Structures are given as C-alpha cells and as structure tokens.
Amino acid sequence: EVLLVESGGDLVQPGGSLRLSCSASGFIFSSNTMTWVRQAPGKGLEWVAYISSSETTIYYAESVKGRFTISRDNINYSLFLQMNNLRVEDTAVYYCARDMAIGGLNIWGRGTMVTVSS
Amino acid sequence: QMTQSPSSVSASVGDRVTITCRASPGINNWLAWYQQKPGKAPKLLIYSASTLDTGVSSRFSGSGYGTEFTLTITDLQPEDFATYYCQQANTFFAPKFGGGTKVEIK
Numbered sequence: 001e002v003l004l005v006e007s008g009g010d011l012v013q014p015g016g017s018l019r020l021s022c023s024a025s026g027f028i029f030s031s032n033t034m035t036w037v038r039q040a041p042g043k044g045l046e047w048v049a050y051i052s053s054s055e056t057t058i059y060y061a062e063s064v065k066g067r068f069t070i071s072r073d074n075i076n077y078s079l080f081l082q083m084n085n086l087r088v089e090d091t092a093v094y095y096c097a098r099d100m101a102i103g104g105l106n107i108w109g110r111g112t113m114v115t116v117s118s
Numbered sequence: 119q120m121t122q123s124p125s126s127v128s129a130s131v132g133d134r135v136t137i138t139c140r141a142s143p144g145i146n147n148w149l150a151w152y153q154q155k156p157g158k159a160p161k162l163l164i165y166s167a168s169t170l171d172t173g174v175s176s177r178f179s180g181s182g183y184g185t186e187f188t189l190t191i192t193d194l195q196p197e198d199f200a201t202y203y204c205q206q207a208n209t210f211f212a213p214k215f216g217g218g219t220k221v222e223i224k
Binding site: 033035037044045046047050059061062095099100102103104105106108109110111 | 214
C-alpha cells in the first residue's frame, strides 16, 4: 500500500522552531519528487515547498522562503520540513504529498497540525 | 494567480455542476483538480487539465488550456458534496491553488 505519514506537529511559540517528518512506503521514494502543502484552519490549500528526487532542485513559497528548509533522506524513505522563526500565520495542517512529474499531487498524507501561539 | 469560481454552489443529487478556474498568466495544460472532504486530505481527481486519475469516477471531467479551465461533475452523487480546488501544477512557476469551491446540498 502506498502511504505517507506525517509527524512532528506541535504547539510552539512565535519565533520557535519545529521539524516535520514524512515517512513514505509502498513506492520507490528516491524516484519521486515531493511537496509540502499546508492548510490554515478553515482556509484553503497553500503550496509550501518542493524537492526533486535527488535534492538538486528545491522551491519555496514566498511566504516561507528563508525560514523553512525542505530536505529528504532517500535511504530511509523520509521527507522533512525544518521550520524556523515560526509565525502565528504558519498555524496550519501540514501535508506531504507525492508530486507527479506531469503535474499534480497524487498521494497525500493525513497531515500534522502545527500551532504557533503564545 | 489562480482565480476559482464560484466560491460555493448549492446543488441537488443528479445535478450537473461546473467549476471554473482562471490562470494568469497562461499555464498550458498544467492544471490539476482536487476534492477535499472535511477533516481529510485532498484527493487528486484530474491532472494535465483533462486526465482522470486512477479510480476516479467518470462523472468528473476536466477541460481547458492556457488561462481558462473547467471541472464538470455530472449526475451529482451524495459523496460528491465536498470542496474542490484547482492548482497550477507546474513546479517551476510556484504552484498555486485556487481559493476553492464548496459544493453544498440544496
């Protein structure tokens, strides 16, 4: 079964840091590009970051550039999102997703909740 | 910029529903559609503007190219009541989602 499972979400104070993980199974992780998407409570979807299969290409949304870092461990089938200098507006459910090369996110995890509040 | 309309629509079982997504600038056919139900992750319905993902009902169809795209749901079923999102799916141009369309029961 193809599966993505996120973890690491928590309550953190503004200015704090958090590292999200996404564990993949059921497909050849090293052959696939991956993406993080977030959704603030009651709001729509926001694309956050993208990483190519070999980490050679990385993109970020303007809203997180310079604060978030996406990375991956192909040996251990894992995707990460290091989030620094967190803001209240970063509060959201964070999803990892498999990115098809022809466009579209065809496998999603169930998400992990990040709450930034004092 | 992805502009999706309407933001909500009320419909009955058996109805036909059309959702529009406009892209600026044009994105060729780099357009995906997703369905999301409350408390669940989004589900890919259509990619490359008109290709149904595996296992998606043929009641869903997508069309369009460049700047204007549509998602059509025919013979609306109870399980289709959800929120739908379009997405500019070309990673080189910072993929963006539309604002979403909530399909509600009339």
